[in-house]
Amino acid sequence: MNQAETPAIRIAGMTVRYGRRVAVDAASLEVPRGSVYALLGRNGAGKSSLVRCALGQQRASSGNAQILGEDSWKHRTHLMERVGVVAEEADAPPEMRVEQLAAFCARLYSRWDQKAFDTRASRFGISTRARFGELSKGQKKQVSLALALAAAPDLIVLDDPTLGLDVVARKSLFEEVIAELADRGTTIFLTTHDLAGVESIADRVAIMDGGRIALDEELEALKARFRRIRFSAQPLALEAASFRTTLVKRWGTGTEAVVSNYDDLAFERLRSSATIQSADVSAMTLEEIFIAVAGEGAHS
Amino acid sequence: MFDINPTDAAPIWRQIEEGMRRMIALGALKPGDTVPSVRELAQQLRVNPNTVARAYQRLTEHGVFAVRRGEGTFVADEPSQPKKSERNETLRDASSRYAGTAISVGASLGDAVDELNNSYDKLVREHRRKV
Numbered sequence: 311m312n313q314a315e316t317p318a319i320r321i322a323g324m325t326v327r328y329g330r331r332v333a334v335d336a337a338s339l340e341v342p343r344g345s346v347y348a349l350l351g352r353n354g355a356g357k358s359s360l361v362r363c364a365l366g367q368q369r370a371s372s373g374n375a376q377i378l379g380e381d382s383w384k385h386r387t388h389l390m391e392r393v394g395v396v397a398e399e400a401d402a403p404p405e406m407r408v409e410q411l412a413a414f415c416a417r418l419y420s421r422w423d424q425k426a427f428d429t430r431a432s433r434f435g436i437s438t439r440a441r442f443g444e445l446s447k448g449q450k451k452q453v454s455l456a457l458a459l460a461a462a463p464d465l466i467v468l469d470d471p472t473l474g475l476d477v478v479a480r481k482s483l484f485e486e487v488i489a490e491l492a493d494r495g496t497t498i499f500l501t502t503h504d505l506a507g508v509e510s511i512a513d514r515v516a517i518m519d520g521g522r523i524a525l526d527e528e529l530e531a532l533k534a535r536f537r538r539i540r541f542s543a544q545p546l547a548l549e550a551a552s553f554r555t556t557l558v559k560r561w562g563t564g565t566e567a568v569v570s571n572y573d574d575l576a577f578e579r580l581r582s583s584a585t586i587q588s589a590d591v592s593a594m595t596l597e598e599i600f601i602a603v604a605g606e607g608a609h610s
Numbered sequence: 611m612f613d614i615n616p617t618d619a620a621p622i623w624r625q626i627e628e629g630m631r632r633m634i635a636l637g638a639l640k641p642g643d644t645v646p647s648v649r650e651l652a653q654q655l656r657v658n659p660n661t662v663a664r665a666y667q668r669l670t671e672h673g674v675f676a677v678r679r680g681e682g683t684f685v686a687d688e689p690s691q692p693k694k695s696e697r698n699e700t701l702r703d704a705s706s707r708y709a710g711t712a713i714s715v716g717a718s719l720g721d722a723v724d725e726l727n728n729s730y731d732k733l734v735r736e737h738r739r740k741v
Binding site for chain 1: 614616617618619621622648649652653655656657658659660710713714
């Protein structure tokens with residue numbers, strides 16, 4: 311298999327246990343090269359454990375993880391040169407100046423691009439003379455991103471990158487990510503709670519729920535198959551139209567349901583059935599789909 | 611340029627494709643005009659550059675855009691209009707969504723048609739102003 315074909319990340323049958331608790335349960339996923347892949351899940355769904363194992367920072371109880379075609383755990387030291395990581399809490403010694411941090415990283419990465427770092431820092435309005443401890447939370451994230459990108463990585467992993475950022479900082483972060491994609495085609499893997507933010511840039515999403523990968527597919531296909539349907543009859547009519555549902559609510563004599571295999575023809579059959587006076591269908595945002603898949607009372 | 615709505619049922623690449631065709635149809639982009647680079651438009655709309663590239667590729671395949679090697683992408687000298695059958699299909703899709711919304715808020719057909727007229731005029735006016 312040549313380089314272009316091996317996925318940026320491949321996780322196969324990964325399980326992570328802490329004592330008797332199972333944090334990741336036989337998870338498998340593949341992140342295609344050059345894609346923007348968003349891993350979604352509620353707190354405690356197992357995202358962080360999965361990401362740590364994918365990066366070789368922690369060893370899975372069973373199964374395996376590969377990055378750029380190599381075993382994440384065995385080759386963790388040299389793989390880190392090709393992978394940029396922006397952690398949820400950007401961390402560095404508080405007394406170090408930004409320029410010292412950059413000098414430190416420059417020695418670690420053979421592809422280090424000092425000019426790219428300086429340009430980004432100035433675009434973010436961050437003085438390289440500033441001490442890391444004096445920066446705001448958003449600025450720390452920006453420094454962390456600038457350090458990660460200056461190493462010219464093949465893969466960048468962003469752990470909840472917009473958490474705690476204001477609207478302006480969030481916008482500039484996404485702009486940097488978009489530019490990086492356009493310029494270098496870097497694969498981007500992120501975990502996030504900012505579903506509206508990733509809805510316009512993700513190629514592919516996975517939803518984790520209770521340690522399992524509940525869903526892993528192209529965002530466009532996902533949005534095409536999920537719809538909210540309301541109609542004036544009993545839920546039984548959904549089965550007659552062969553709709554699969556994840557959430558069903560009764561409203562008096564009517565029904566509201568989220569269907570996961572929507573198609574126009576099936577909906578027309580439902581609408582024209584004798585028992586139904588009115589029916590309508592609406593598109594769902596990624597956030598609504600997420601709630602339908604991983605929210606309270608959802609069943610897959 | 612134009613706005614896209616990431617939460618809409620229509621895929622983003624299609625919204626970009628339609629947005630560009632609209633700009634051309636209304637004269638905001640003329641034959642021979644340079645179109646924004648993939649990178650520029652992706653940043654402006656805050657979308658994945660791959661998505662913009664996909665829309666541009668379709669527009670090029672359909673003869674709306676022309677690519678000159680080393681120079682960039684332009685509006686074709688005679689940008690092709692969608693075929694009548696394609697156009698009708700697109701209109702049917704969009705109007706069935708609109709009709710669904712109108713019914714769900716309890717609007718009469720007359721009110722729905724009035725709003726459609728207003729929106730059509732407004733878009734044409736806005737683009738004329740920009741030209």
